[in-house]
Amino acid sequence: MTEDRSLPLRERKRLRTRRALADTALRMFSEKGFEATTLDELVDAVEVSKSTFFRAFPAKEAVAIEAEAELWSAYLAALRERRFSGLVLGELRDALAGAAAALGPGWDERYLATRRLVLTAPALLAYVEHHRTGVEREVVACLAAKLGLDPDDLRLHVLAELTTTAWSVSGRDWVRRDGEGGRAALIRRLEGAFQAVPAALHLSAGD
Amino acid sequence: MTEDRSLPLRERKRLRTRRALADTALRMFSEKGFEATTLDELVDAVEVSKSTFFRAFPAKEAVAIEAEAELWSAYLAALRERRFSGLVLGELRDALAGAAAALGPGWDERYLATRRLVLTAPALLAYVEHHRTGVEREVVACLAAKLGLDPDDLRLHVLAELTTTAWSVSGRDWVRRDGEGGRAALIRRLEGAFQAVPAALHLSAGD
DNA sequence: ATTCAAACGAGACTGAGTGTCATTATGGCC
DNA sequence: GGCCATAATGACACTCAGTCTCGTTTGAAT
Numbered sequence: 001m002t003e004d005r006s007l008p009l010r011e012r013k014r015l016r017t018r019r020a021l022a023d024t025a026l027r028m029f030s031e032k033g034f035e036a037t038t039l040d041e042l043v044d045a046v047e048v049s050k051s052t053f054f055r056a057f058p059a060k061e062a063v064a065i066e067a068e069a070e071l072w073s074a075y076l077a078a079l080r081e082r083r084f085s086g087l088v089l090g091e092l093r094d095a096l097a098g099a100a101a102a103l104g105p106g107w108d109e110r111y112l113a114t115r116r117l118v119l120t121a122p123a124l125l126a127y128v129e130h131h132r133t134g135v136e137r138e139v140v141a142c143l144a145a146k147l148g149l150d151p152d153d154l155r156l157h158v159l160a161e162l163t164t165t166a167w168s169v170s171g172r173d174w175v176r177r178d179g180e181g182g183r184a185a186l187i188r189r190l191e192g193a194f195q196a197v198p199a200a201l202h203l204s205a206g207d
Numbered sequence: 208m209t210e211d212r213s214l215p216l217r218e219r220k221r222l223r224t225r226r227a228l229a230d231t232a233l234r235m236f237s238e239k240g241f242e243a244t245t246l247d248e249l250v251d252a253v254e255v256s257k258s259t260f261f262r263a264f265p266a267k268e269a270v271a272i273e274a275e276a277e278l279w280s281a282y283l284a285a286l287r288e289r290r291f292s293g294l295v296l297g298e299l300r301d302a303l304a305g306a307a308a309a310l311g312p313g314w315d316e317r318y319l320a321t322r323r324l325v326l327t328a329p330a331l332l333a334y335v336e337h338h339r340t341g342v343e344r345e346v347v348a349c350l351a352a353k354l355g356l357d358p359d360d361l362r363l364h365v366l367a368e369l370t371t372t373a374w375s376v377s378g379r380d381w382v383r384r385d386g387e388g389g390r391a392a393l394i395r396r397l398e399g400a401f402q403a404v405p406a407a408l409h410l411s412a413g414d
Numbered sequence: 415a416t417t418c419a420a421a422c423g424a425g426a427c428t429g430a431g432t433g434t435c436a437t438t439a440t441g442g443c444c
Numbered sequence: 445g446g447c448c449a450t451a452a453t454g455a456c457a458c459t460c461a462g463t464c465t466c467g468t469t470t471g472a473a474t
Contacts, residue, residue, distance in 0.1 A: 010440060010452080038429065049454045050431090060430065084412035091412070129340045130333040147412060154376050154400050155407035161368050162407075169361050193361050198408055200362035200369075205291035205298070205354060217421080217471055245460065256423045257462085267461065 018056045020046050022066035026113055029064055034121035061127035064117060067110040068128060072135045074099035079142050088143065092163045093194045097187050108186075112179040115171060132168075136160040166193040225263045227253050229273035233320055236271055241328035268334035271324060274317040275335060279342045281306035286349050295350065299370045300401045304394050315393075319386040322378060339375075343367040373400040 024046050028037045039060055043053050057063045078095040085091075118124045139160040144151040170189040179186075214222075231253050235244045246267055250260050264270045285302040292298075325331045346367040351358040377396040386393075 013440095014452085039431090040429085051455080052453060054431070055452075058431095086411060087408075088410045088412055089408060126333070126337040129337055133336045147410075152376065152379065154373065154403045155410050157372050157376055158369060158404060158407035159410065161372055162365060165364050165368055166361065169359065169364055173359065196361045197365060200365035201294075201296060201405055201408070203295045203354075203362050203366065204293060205295055215472080220471090221421080246462090247460085258424080258464095259422060261462070262421075265462095 014056070017046070017048055017052065021048070021053060021056060021063055025063040026066075026110060026117070029117055029121075030113055034064060034117060034124055059127070061124055064121075064124055065114055065128055065131065067107060067114045069131065070103060070107065071100060071111070072132070074103060076135065076138055076142070078102075079139060084146055088147070088159055089162065089194070089197070092139070092159060093166070093191065096163055096167060097190055100183060100187055100190075103183075108179060108183045112175060115175045119175075132164045136164060139163070162197055166190060166197065169193055221263070224253070224255055224259065228255070228260060228263060228270055232270040233273075233317065233324070236324055236328075237320055241271060241324060241331055266334070268331055271328075271331055272321055272335055272338065274314060274321045276338065277310060277314065278307060278318070279339070281310060283342065283345055283349070285309075286346060291353055295354070295366055296369065296401070296404070299346070299366060300373075300398065303370055303374060304397055307390060307394055307397070310390075315386060315390045319382060322382045326382075339371045343371060346370070369404055373397060373404065376400055 021042070025037075025042055028042060028045065039050060039053060042063075043050050053063070062069070075096050078099045079092070082091065082095055118128055136157070140151055140156045143149070143156045143159070144153065147156075149156060167190060170186065170193045174180075174186045174189055181188075228249070232244075232249055235249060235252065246257060246260060249270075250257050260270075269276070282303050285306045286299070289298065289302055325335055343364070347358055347363045350356070350363045350366070351360065354363075356363060374397060377393065377400045381387075381393045381396055388395075
């Protein structure tokens with residue numbers, strides 16, 4: 001995880017400054033607050049120029065949620081190379097759980113810090129929502145291709161959203177308990193959440 | 208719709224500038240593009256100050272999606288004063304359909320223009336997503352209170368999201384067909400979408 | 415008419431994000 | 445090892461959204 005020896009030198013350097021930015025940002029934002037920390041302070045601390053920052057990240061918000069982005073990027077990769085059989089919802093659940101399990105060590109702490117940070121900055125919350133919607137779009141496109149369905153098929157959108165929602169709610173609980181039990185506990189929560197999904201449709205107001 | 212005679216004069220004036228801003232913004236953004244139109248140009252055209260703009264709207268994006276905001280605001284109001292019985296999903300569907308049906312005349316055209324605009328500006332898309340997530344939060348809170356459930360109950364989140372997703376997909380189709388059939392057609396599409404929801408869970412990859 | 419509060423206008427100010435251009439570092443090739 | 449094309453970088457000016465302050469206006473109530 002520290003370094004990928006096979007990559008060209010240039011790429012390794014790029015990734016190194018990228019990680020330096022993400023790590024420093026997470027620390028500074030957590031200490032001083034997201035809005036109170038300016039980009040100038042961040043790039044100063046990492047000793048790169050603002051230009052370099054915007055070549056690595058599209059927005060100030062993006063550098064704060066690297067851990068979140070890594071998860072969804074791994075999830076998408078897992079989905080794309082997966083062979084589907086049986087219930088699609090189950091496949092999505094397994095792809096997400098597998099992706100989370102396979103992330104590098106130390107991801108847990110970074111993700112916990114990220115989620116905590118998101119709770120303190122409305123702009124970050126909006127950005128995470130937006131990011132997840134983008135993921136859902138790609139999931140729908142991927143499923144449509146694999147299953148030979150229309151990308152506008154409502155069922156695909158529902159399935160894609162159910163998955164991110166299950167993650168979101170599971171993660172919220174996990175963070176509330178300070179990430180107790182680490183990543184394994186988070187994934188267990190996720191699988192529990194998926195079991196509860198079908199019950200939603202039959203929920204009835206029977207006082 | 209033009210004016211509510213019972214309100215205090217001050218409030219009427221506020222609403223008038225608000226509408227003027229929203230209408231002019233929708234026109235200018237549609238003509239010149241969202242990003243190409245600056246706030247200064249907008250407030251200049253309406254002859255108010257930038258201060259006044261930000262007292263009426265929290266962001267440049269917000270003024271562009273007034274029609275969208277009106278819908279969800281009416282939906283929330285309908286939900287809150289509704290008595291629930293039977294399947295919750297059906298109640299949500301009826302509340303949303305009813306709210307859409309009850310909006311003032313001319314809303315159709317404004318909403319159509321809004322959705323078209325959103326397709327051209329990524330920032331607007333992000334803002335709409337964010338706005339809808341806020342609505343879902345309030346729906347969850349409302350349902351939790353009415354049904355005596357935990358606001359973290361996954362089923363509530365699922366139900367809230369299904370509703371906005373059904374609307375979103377229905378609306379996309381409707382816009383693609385240039386709003387043919389007006390609001391009635393949009394609502395018919397919405398109800399069709401709801402019927403297709405349960406099928407999502409059982410979707411299976413059976414090639 | 416007077417008074418009070420709330421909305422308004424004007425303008426300075428912060429900071430994110432973009433565009434340009436000169437400089438520097440890298441990788442491929444002789 | 446030296447050389448060249450090219451891509452990343454840094455420095456800097458610029459635009460514009462959004463905030464803040466403060467003095468002025470306007471509607472409402474007595």
